[in-house]
Amino acid sequence: MARKVILCRCEDVTLADVQHAVRLGYTDVEEVKRYTGFGTGPCQGKECLRGIVAAIAATAKSDPSTLTPFTSRPPLVPTELAVLAGAGTVPTRPSKRK
Amino acid sequence: MIADADIAIVGAGVMGLALAYNLASDRRGSGGKRIVVVDGHYLAWGASGRNGGGVRQQWSTEMNVRLMQESMDICAHFAKRMRINVWMRRGGYLFLARTQAAARRLERNVAVQSRCGLETEIITPGEAQALVPELAVEPFVGACYNPSDGIVFPWPFLWGYAHAAAKHGVAIHTSTPVTAIARRAGGGFRITTPAGTFAAERIICAAGAWSPEVARLVGAALPNRPQRHEIMSTEPLKPFLKPMVTVSETGLYVSQSLRGELVGGISLPPEDDGGEVRLGSRLAFATTMARALVSLMPRLGHVKVVRQWAGPYDLSPDGDPIVGELPDVPGFHVVCGFRGHGFMMAPVVARHFAGYLSGGPPHEFLSAWSPARFTSGTPPRGGGEEMFIG
Numbered sequence A: 001m002a003r004k005v006i007l008c009r010c011e012d013v014t015l016a017d018v019q020h021a022v023r024l025g026y027t028d029v030e031e032v033k034r035y036t037g038f039g040t041g042p043c044q045g046k047e048c049l050r051g052i053v054a055a056i057a058a059t060a061k062s063d064p065s066t067l068t069p070f071t072s073r074p075p076l077v078p079t080e081l082a083v084l085a086g087a088g089t090v091p092t093r094p095s096k097r098k
Numbered sequence B: 001m002i003a004d005a006d007i008a009i010v011g012a013g014v015m016g017l018a019l020a021y022n023l024a025s026d027r028r029g030s031g032g033k034r035i036v037v038v039d040g041h042y043l044a045w046g047a048s049g050r051n052g053g054g055v056r057q058q059w060s061t062e063m064n065v066r067l068m069q070e071s072m073d074i075c076a077h078f079a080k081r082m083r084i085n086v087w088m089r090r091g092g093y094l095f096l097a098r099t100q101a102a103a104r105r106l107e108r109n110v111a112v113q114s115r116c117g118l119e120t121e122i123i124t125p126g127e128a129q130a131l132v133p134e135l136a137v138e139p140f141v142g143a144c145y146n147p148s149d150g151i152v153f154p155w156p157f158l159w160g161y162a163h164a165a166a167k168h169g170v171a172i173h174t175s176t177p178v179t180a181i182a183r184r185a186g187g188g189f190r191i192t193t194p195a196g197t198f199a200a201e202r203i204i205c206a207a208g209a210w211s212p213e214v215a216r217l218v219g220a221a222l223p224n225r226p227q228r229h230e231i232m233s234t235e236p237l238k239p240f241l242k243p244m245v246t247v248s249e250t251g252l253y254v255s256q257s258l259r260g261e262l263v264g265g266i267s268l269p270p271e272d273d274g275g276e277v278r279l280g281s282r283l284a285f286a287t288t289m290a291r292a293l294v295s296l297m298p299r300l301g302h303v304k305v306v307r308q309w310a311g312p313y314d315l316s317p318d319g320d321p322i323v324g325e326l327p328d329v330p331g332f333h334v335v336c337g338f339r340g341h342g343f344m345m346a347p348v349v350a351r352h353f354a355g356y357l358s359g360g361p362p363h364e365f366l367s368a369w370s371p372a373r374f375t376s377g378t379p380p381r382g383g384g385e386e387m388f389i390g
Helices: A015-023 A029-036 A049-060 A081-085 B014-025 B062-082 B100-115 B125-131 B154-167 B208-216 B283-296 B298-302 B342-357
Strands: A006-008 B005-010 B035-038 B093-097 B121-123 B142-146 B171-173 B180-183 B189-193 B196-205 B225-234 B244-247 B252-256 B262-266 B304-315 B322-325 B332-336
Touching: A006 A015, A006 A049, A015 A029, A015 A049, A029 A049, A029 B154, A081 B283, A081 B298, A081 B304, B005 B014, B014 B035, B014 B154, B014 B342, B062 B100, B062 B154, B062 B342, B093 B100, B093 B125, B100 B121, B100 B142, B121 B125, B125 B142, B154 B171, B154 B342, B196 B208, B208 B225, B208 B304, B208 B332, B225 B283, B244 B283, B252 B283, B262 B283, B283 B298, B283 B304, B332 B342
Parallel strands: B005 B035, B005 B196, B035 B171, B093 B244, B196 B332
Antiparallel strands: B093 B142, B121 B142, B180 B189, B189 B196, B225 B262, B225 B304, B244 B252, B252 B262, B322 B332
């Protein structure tokens, strides 16, 4: 394998970074996100989450199906400030789910 | 399994971890050396992982200015001492005032800061624009700037304190919520968690906005309440923004991190939350913040927001923190009510509170911020601190 494997291209997080975080005891996706910064760039984890989860599971020898994705934050896609500034007042209360 | 402790700290945020580190490394150690930290979540889940990372010495009371001068000094040496990069950048803090009243307040506060040896200067809106050429300064009538304030990346402070505390023998249990606390006859507590029950001689509640929930477990009612504050970050940009920029009247603040992102927030009208911590993201925040930011720096219109999130301010009735032993529950201490500014204050508050609990002299904040002030009959008026953002 190549000497350096980039898993998160936005924040330059490598396979070795993820392995290091797991060895320090950060084995949850949220913890690894915080320790490595993966998923905090323009793609917000949309590209890298699967690869990172696979790397956490392989390093921690855990079942990938036990790992849950980190909390997804708005906006859905990177959005210009000018667009948001022009959005006006929109009702903010979510519809009640039954 | 959690071992019995001399001191159990509830809350593994920056305050709890800094307390644990300072207690464990204090050579006097009269508070006992078996220290346990428990938290219901992972490190950086709470407000310590959700704040804007500002660290400033510009305050309006002499005690707070001096406290923050010391905290700034701890932050400046943190990376070397704790061997972790905290992405600290000291580009200063620029306060902008839109009204004459706010401008007068800044002038008054700068006089206090000067007495403390801080090099804050009252500057004109034109001088503010020289500092930040992107600013549209027309709405502003006054400003002040202190060049030695700065920003940090909050998360590494938690790992730094956690690793250093662990090296000194502190046991940190994350994902371990406290579900019950029983007071033992003759003193001390039994603390119940899903990972087991353990005994502690003393408890320090450092759970921030969640402190009232923890205090309720020992039958105590804390007077503080949570207030949701939201924050956003943009795509990374080339470094262009030197200081943290804040607008007194709106609670707007924005800085550029060493990662290049703009990080900032603004106050929204208070909501009726029934005392419950709310962490949801609102479109109303995104639009309010975007409008404020684009009018502050029109060139930012095409910059993209990548993420927004929320964290709770922890407000006490008089605006001052609440630090010390609860009068009705001997052995139960609280360190809360920092009104959204607990992250920057934690290094110095933890140092002095831990020193006091280890047998050292009490810092003056211990009388000013005592929980007893809420049970003495007359409502406390607080120390009159004015320089809160948001």
